[in-house]
Amino acid sequence: MEMDFGRLEGVKMPDFTDWKRGVDDAKACKDKCLKNCSCVAHAYVSGIGCMNRGGDLMDIEEFSSGGENLYIRLADSELGGKRGIKAIIIVVMVVLGLLIIVLCAYIYRSWTTKQRESGRQSREQACRNSLDEDILLRRMVHETEGPELPMLDFRIIANSTDHFSHANKLGEGGFGPVYKGNLQSGVEIAVKRLSKSSGQGLEEFKNEVKLISKLQHRNLVRILGCCIEGEEKLLIYEYMPNKSLDASLFDPSQQSVLDWAKRFHIVEGIARGLLYLHQDSRLKIIHRDLKASNILLDEGLQPKISDFGMARIFGGDQNLARTNRVVGTYGYMSPEYAMEGRFSEKSDVFSFGVLLLEIVSGKRNSGSFHHEDSLSLLGYAWLLWNQNKVLEMIDPGLGGTFSQSEVLRCIHIGLLCVQQFAIDRPTMASVVFMLGSDIANFPTPKQPAFTERRNPLESDSSQRSRKICSVNEVTVTIIQGG
Structure with a gap:
């Protein structure tokens, strides 16, 4: 005992x-x-x-x-019975511990079951959202669809590109890759395929469907149709065998293809295309990403403005808009757009001026010129203008086979287009008129913006809330020949 x-x-x-x-x-x-x-x-x-x-x-x-x-x-x-009480206490504690373990297991199982159910519902909702988005996209295409924008079968497009083989890849940008295709009818096409990982690309897809299907001009790239099937979203364009302008303009081995007559013809075509967007089309369109890589050349070197993923529609009385989402390419962006997010048709005029000076010189604006590499192409053109040596910036690849009056006219117009303040720049209607006019009647240009070469990543505009931009010739989207 x-x-x-x-x-x-x-x-x-x-x-x-x-x-x-x-x-x-x-x-x-x-x-x-x-x-x-x-x-x-x-x-x-x-x-x-x-x-x-x-x-x-x-x-x-x-x-x-x-x-x-x-x-x-x-x-x-x-x-x-102290020891009996102790024994009872021990038993109670053990039972209580077991109950706590059982309760925790029940709670954990309920939580994991709820998570699995939530995940399943999320997947189902995502699937429904994807289906809903496809329905909305198809409806949007149907509303804009006409003889010029049919819905095409995915299998036909996939077969035409050899199932999007690397050998048929022409380029890639924010939208996604671009492929060359050959339809059974013998028609060559360029296929922009929306990247599955690109949120930006979906917005560009919607924008291009909404805009370019409504635009018809000889100096705008023509869309032939589109395809929406599950995760696949494709835009089909006419194929440009001479690729983009930058492929010939900045490649020393190809510069001889573009003599001065062809360059001036390209300048006039780009100007007419922009004038159509700003003034003559059913919609007033601001392109916002005009640059050499977005000018395509057909078999006759006719220029076609492409890539309307960044473009914006203006209302009939609207002249200016502001955004916190600056898109485009540094080196072609106007100062008010790059710094403050303000854009208008004068933003496109600035980009056209940069492009015009590049066509004359055969040099990228992102390059370095004179004074220990501190000047941009705009600054170099301004320096030569003030020294009355502006003909020194002409592309040496042209030799002596150019019209001096046309070259001087283009340089003068280019400097007018890249002036610091938008109010000082001409409209595209004035540009088209000046291209065929006597230089004696032109106003005197003021100092351009961005005359010094800067690292775009250190510019003020890089501090804004969100920007999608390429550093000069890093292409957002390219449609070009192989």
């Missing part, structure tokens, strides 16, 4: 108590009594020591005050 001691407080010690020498504390006194089967009580009195009592406790007397604590040996049951 398990034994322990009950305590009596404030009592007289019984007579004939056995005093235990060498026992120094109450615990040792208790242990001494437990080891002695005849010991029925013990007490430890400070200053006296340990006392053990054997036999009956007949002479114990309880005092109202004073006395000592006497510990009497009792059975566990007589002590109220």
Whole structure:
């Protein structure tokens, strides 16, 4: 039987108590009594020591005050079952722990089930959204669809590009890759395929479908159709065998292809195309990304303005707009657009002026000129203008086979187009008129913007909230021949 001691407080010690020498504390006194089967009580009195009592406790007397604590040996049951209570407490704690574990497992299982269900619903919703978007895109195409914009079958387009083989790839930009295709009818096409990872590309896709299908001009690239099938979204254009203007203009081995007569013809075509966008089309369009790589050349070197993914429609009375999402190419962007997000038709005029000076010089505006490489092409043209040496900027590849009056006229117009303030720049209607006029009637240009060559990543415009831009000739989207 398990034994322990009950305590009596404030009592007289019984007579004939056995005093235990060498026992120094109450615990040792208790242990001494437990080891002695005849010991029925013990007490430890400070200053006296340990006392053990054997036999009956007949002479114990309880005092109202004073006395000592006497510990009497009792059975566990007589002590109220302390060890039983401890056992019960242990059992309760174990059961409670198990209940907590079961509850946690239930909560975790419910959470994971909910997450799986949420994930399944999210996937289903994404699928529904994708289907809804396809429906909306198809509806949008249907609303703009005419004889010039049919919906084409994906398998036909995939077969025409040899299933988008690398050998047929023409270029790539923010929209996605561009491929050359050959239809069974023998028609050559250029296919812009929306990149599945490009959020920007989807917006460009919608923009091009909405805009270019409504535009018809000999100096704008012609869209032949589109394709929307699941994740595949394609735009199909006429194929340009002579690629983009920059491929010939800035490649020394190809510059001889573009003599001055062809260059001037290209300048006039680009100007007429821009005039159509700004003034003569059903919609007033600001292109916002005019540059050499977005001018395509057909088999007769007729220029075609392409890539309307960044373009914006203006209302009939609207002349200016502002955006926090600056898109385009540094080196062609007007200062008010690059710095403040303000754009208008004068923004396109600035880009045209840069392009015009590049066509005359055969040099990129992103290059370095004179004064220890500190001047941009615009700054170099301005320096020569003020020194009356402007003919020095003519592309040496032209040799002497050019019309001096036409070259001077183009340089003069180019400098008028790239002036710092939009109000000083001519409209495209004035540009088209000046291209066929006598230079004596032209206004005198003021200093251009961006005359010094700068790192675009350090410019003020790079600090705006969000920008999508390429550094000069890094093409956003290219449609070109192979």
